[in-house]
Amino acid sequence: MPELPEVEVTRLSFAGRIAGARIEAVSLGKPLRWPLGCQVQQLEGQCVLGVRRRGKYLLIDLSGGLLLMHLGMSGSVSFGAGLPAPGKHDHFEMVTSLGTLRLNDPRRFGAVVYASGEGDPIAHKLLGRLGVEPLSEAFNAIEFHQALQRRQTAIKQVLLGGEAVVGVGNIYASEVLFLARIRPTTRAARISKPRAALLHRAIQNVLTEAVKKGGSTLKDFSNAQGEAGHFQLDAMVYDRAGQPCRVCMTPIKSMRQGQRSTFYCSHCQKP
Numbered sequence: 001m002p003e004l005p006e007v008e009v010t011r012l013s014f015a016g017r018i019a020g021a022r023i024e025a026v027s028l029g030k031p032l033r034w035p036l037g038c039q040v041q042q043l044e045g046q047c048v049l050g051v052r053r054r055g056k057y058l059l060i061d062l063s064g065g066l067l068l069m070h071l072g073m074s075g076s077v078s079f080g081a082g083l084p085a086p087g088k089h090d091h092f093e094m095v096t097s098l099g100t101l102r103l104n105d106p107r108r109f110g111a112v113v114y115a116s117g118e119g120d121p122i123a124h125k126l127l128g129r130l131g132v133e134p135l136s137e138a139f140n141a142i143e144f145h146q147a148l149q150r151r152q153t154a155i156k157q158v159l160l161g162g163e164a165v166v167g168v169g170n171i172y173a174s175e176v177l178f179l180a181r182i183r184p185t186t187r188a189a190r191i192s193k194p195r196a197a198l199l200h201r202a203i204q205n206v207l208t209e210a211v212k213k214g215g216s217t218l219k220d221f222s223n224a225q226g227e228a229g230h231f232q233l234d235a236m237v238y239d240r241a242g243q244p245c246r247v248c249m250t251p252i253k254s255m256r257q258g259q260r261s262t263f264y265c266s267h268c269q270k271p
Contacts, residue, residue: 010071013079019048020048020049027040036113036114068123073110086102090104132144144196145196147164168203178264181269183264215231241253
């Protein structure tokens with residue numbers, strides 16, 4: 001599933017190239033997770049002002065509204081001139097004066113939703129409960145610790161929940177907890193202020209490094225230019241069950257938390 005780094009990498013790969021484009025035509029394939037919310041003709045003639053990101057959502061600012069794009073479990077975006085004819089898994093296509101933007105999503109858990117702006121009830125429903133952005137100045141270590149103190153569930157689940165901090169998905173949750181030396185099953189409220197500060201720094205460092213490396217390509221993720229990510233090649237624990245820890249050589253363990261795989265080192269990561 002594309003996580004925050006993959007979404008940010010996707011944004012960076014086409015945002016500068018589509019800015020200022022005029023929308024000439026929009027076409028839809030099979031239904032996605034949520035309906036578009038408007039007639040395609042309402043988008044035609046509008047201009048693309050820019051592309052932002054909020055959590056795992058791409059926000060495409062238009063001259064007359066806002067498109068919220070989510071990549072779901074298997075989605076990827078391509079943008080350019082002269083793209084091949086749409087395939088069976090291409091479910092949203094926006095032809096512009098600067099190139100064609102296309103969403104490919106085999107499992108169709110992604111979505112493209114139109115809203116009049118961020119104040120629109122539709123946009124508020126999707127974005128309103130998202131936590132602070134981890135790569136922004138608003139992500140404060142003291143406030144992060146206070147948010148953890150209010151939660152009695154396992155820290156891995158709190159990170160995935162997206163309310164204390166947004167966008168730390170399954171891959172990166174395992175990685176940041178290893179870097180902070182915290183066991184994934186530790187109750188969030190038990191984490192001390194010094195350990196929360198380590199976790200805060202680990203979140204920023206891991207996500208920043210992941211963006212630099214183009215995200216993680218476990219199956220078929222690629223950015224809007226078709227380039228794969230490489231972060232997974234240097235993962236410390238994720239998907240390395242049974243392999244030696246890169247720090248202490250103890251075999252990496254795996255377990256299930258909330259139907260998701262968790263990877264950790266029992267020696268390096270303390271409860």
